[in-house]
Amino acid sequence: MLINATKTLTELKKIMNNTMKTLTLITALLFSLNVSAHERFILPSHTVLSGDKTQSVSHVASISNAIFHGDRPLGNNDKGIETKNLSMLFKRLHTVVIGPDGTSSKLSWQAFSRFSVADMQVEQSGTYRIAIVQPNTPMTTFKKSDGSFGRFFGDKGVVPEKATNVVRRTTASRVESYVSFNELNRVALKPTGQGLELTGESHPNDLFTNELIRFQLHFQGEPLNEVTEVKLVQGATRHRNQRDEQIIKTDAQGRFSLTIKQAGFYLLSANVDVEGQTGSGIDIHHYGLYATLEVFPQ
Amino acid sequence: MKNLLNTLLALYLVATALNSQQVGASELTVEVSIPKIDSQPYHKPYVSIWLETSKRKGVYTLAFWHEQSDWFKDLRQWWRKIGQQNSPAYDQVTGATKKPGRYQVKITREAFAELALPPGEYFLNVEAVREEGGREFIRQKITLGLAERKTYQKSGTHELGNIVINVTP
Numbered sequence: 001m002l003i004n005a006t007k008t009l010t011e012l013k014k015i016m017n018n019t020m021k022t023l024t025l026i027t028a029l030l031f032s033l034n035v036s037a038h039e040r041f042i043l044p045s046h047t048v049l050s051g052d053k054t055q056s057v058s059h060v061a062s063i064s065n066a067i068f069h070g071d072r073p074l075g076n077n078d079k080g081i082e083t084k085n086l087s088m089l090f091k092r093l094h095t096v097v098i099g100p101d102g103t104s105s106k107l108s109w110q111a112f113s114r115f116s117v118a119d120m121q122v123e124q125s126g127t128y129r130i131a132i133v134q135p136n137t138p139m140t141t142f143k144k145s146d147g148s149f150g151r152f153f154g155d156k157g158v159v160p161e162k163a164t165n166v167v168r169r170t171t172a173s174r175v176e177s178y179v180s181f182n183e184l185n186r187v188a189l190k191p192t193g194q195g196l197e198l199t200g201e202s203h204p205n206d207l208f209t210n211e212l213i214r215f216q217l218h219f220q221g222e223p224l225n226e227v228t229e230v231k232l233v234q235g236a237t238r239h240r241n242q243r244d245e246q247i248i249k250t251d252a253q254g255r256f257s258l259t260i261k262q263a264g265f266y267l268l269s270a271n272v273d274v275e276g277q278t279g280s281g282i283d284i285h286h287y288g289l290y291a292t293l294e295v296f297p298q
Numbered sequence: 299m300k301n302l303l304n305t306l307l308a309l310y311l312v313a314t315a316l317n318s319q320q321v322g323a324s325e326l327t328v329e330v331s332i333p334k335i336d337s338q339p340y341h342k343p344y345v346s347i348w349l350e351t352s353k354r355k356g357v358y359t360l361a362f363w364h365e366q367s368d369w370f371k372d373l374r375q376w377w378r379k380i381g382q383q384n385s386p387a388y389d390q391v392t393g394a395t396k397k398p399g400r401y402q403v404k405i406t407r408e409a410f411a412e413l414a415l416p417p418g419e420y421f422l423n424v425e426a427v428r429e430e431g432g433r434e435f436i437r438q439k440i441t442l443g444l445a446e447r448k449t450y451q452k453s454g455t456h457e458l459g460n461i462v463i464n465v466t467p
Contacts, residue, residue: 050371050382183382206378296374298435 040290041267042130042177043068043235047205047294049181054123057179059107061132062115067267068235068292073116074175075109075132083111088153093134098188100126100181125182127205129189136170136285155281168281173288180205193221196272196289200255207295209263217254219272219287224254228270232258235265263297321442322411325466327404328360330424331459334398341429342395343457344369346376347403350421352439356380357420358413359388361403363395372427375435379423400459417443422450426457434458440465 045058063086064071076083076090083090095107097120107130109116122128141151145162152158159166174195178188184203191197198204200215207213217224232246250256260266268291276282328347347361356379364370371377380388391403405413422440427433434457438450442465450463 048371048374048377049368050377051366051368053368055368208374208378297433298375 038063039065039067039233039267039269040074040132040173040175041068041292042074042132042175043265043292044130044177044179044294047177047179048296049122049179051182054121055181057120057122059118059120059130059177060115061109061118061175064115066238067233068265069238070112070115072114073109073111075116075118076111077108080109080111080116081113089134089137092137093132095130095132096192098129098131098192100124100128100185100187102187102190120179122179122181126185127178127180127188127203130177130179132175133194134171134173135194136172138168138170138282140166140168142166167283168276169284169286170282171286171288173290175290177292178204191218191221195220196224196270196287198268198289198291204291204293207260207293209260209295209297212257212259214255214257216256217250217270217272217289219254224250224272225252226254226272227252228254228272230256230268230270232260233267233269234262235267260295263295266293266295267291268293320411320414321417322414323407323467324410324442325404325407326360326410326422326440326442327402327464327466328422328424329400329402329460329462331400331461332396332398332426333454333457333459335428335431335457337431339430341431342397343426343428343431344373344395345424345426346373346381347422347424348376348380349405350379350423352419352421354379354421356383357415358405358409359391360405361401362388362392364392365395369427369429372433373425374427374433375423376425415442417441422463424452424454424458424461426454428457432456436461438463443467 040063043060049055060070061074062070062072063074072086073083075093075095095109097105097107099105101124107118107120109118137153138155139151139153140157140159142159142163143165144150144160172195174197184205189199191199197218198215199218202213202215228250230248230250232248233243237243248256248258270289272287274285276284330347332343345361345363346359348359349357351357359380370381373381420440420442422438425435434454436452436454436458438452440450440463441448445467447464447466452461
């Protein structure tokens with residue numbers, strides 16, 4: 001009898017603990033929505049190319065909620081406009097182009113007022129993956145005593161006295177697009193092991209309307225071993241009254257499938273949050289993926 | 299041991315029997331018309347005609363009329379199923395783009411013999427795309443290896459006109 005009571009108590013405690021954890025997580029999530037509500041994307045001029053000679057692709061990248069319409073630049077070299085408060089962020093980003101043979105090269109973005117632009121040459125046949133990678137970036141958010149929202153980047157800032165809802169977080173993201181020249185291949189699609197990545201049976205440069213598309217999310221190089229939600233939005237939200245976001249649930253290995261009825265450019269995004277280790281000084285790590293997909297008509 | 303040998307022999311016989319069931323003796327012709335389109339400027343369309351298995355795997359290209367390789371990708375279905383993978387394989391059927399008119403292409407008995415395809419259902423595809431114009435993709439399910447001659451008809455609405463497919467045993 002006594003043993004049973006102890007057991008029940010322990011279990012009750014466990015449940016309480018879990019509930020508390022979930023609650024903290026939910027609060028953190030709610031807060032994170034406020035600070036990372038902006039979408040990011042790369043829009044390539046072409047995703048499928050053919051020919052005997054070297055071809056070029058021009059990319060546009062932007063931080064914008066109007067999908068594929070620019071709002072603010074995303075990346076800058078020294079030739080672009082002055083990006084002021086975004087410069088800090090841009091310094092942290094690096095763009096990697098993985099080629100058909102697996103070798104990486106850089107891509108240089110020039111900032112304009114509403115978007116950044118980069119030119120890329122494709123000489124080798126196969127698939128290229130372009131990724132703007134943001135490594136874990138510390139950020140602290142809080143509610144000031146007057147109720148207003150505050151935040152600072154990095155780990156040197158000071159949380160004001162009497163601030164509540166203090167969440168120390170890191171955000172990391174990959175903004176990706178895919179381009180194929182002549183025959184497709186999959187070398188560049190292999191997960192790099194950094195953050196949240198898109199893999200799976202379907203090739204991102206072989207997407208057609210009304211065909212079953214199967215993808216899988218990888219996290220830190222391994223299949224994502226949790227159920228999460230993937231968001232799909234067709235471009236040109238500016239010209240629609242509704243965003244028509246499609247939410248797709250993954251299975252417990254991060255796999256998901258979908259069919260797309262209308263041809264066009266789509267932005268696929270997903271997020272994973274991982275609780276910080278006790279004592280690490282970080283409450284939560286956010287990882288985001290924004291992948292641009294082009295779907296062709298039959 | 300004897301049982302195993304018997305099983306193997308049986309399997310071998312079945313395999314040979316299946317293997318001999320090919321559509322080698324057939325001939326397939328496709329008549330396709332390129333419609334006259336009133337457009338200024340007018341560019342002759344890139345056209346491809348090809349055979350796919352019922353699972354949509356590219357098998358054989360009957361015709362590929364084109365100009366510059368930069369635009370091959372715009373024959374989107376042909377490009378993904380055949381074009382991008384094996385460019386030398388369709389060298390013998392390539393040609394310059396054609397002006398409006400009626401054309402006939404075929405898979406000869408010799409070509410069928412070489413392909414050694416099992417009888418059954420296939421897709422015959424016709425795709426056309428025109429610079430500063432539209433694109434059209436027509437797919438017809440056909441059966442190969444039938445005992446009698448079979449005719450299929452389809453009609454395009456923009457970039458392709460009437461299409462007649464004949465399979466003759």
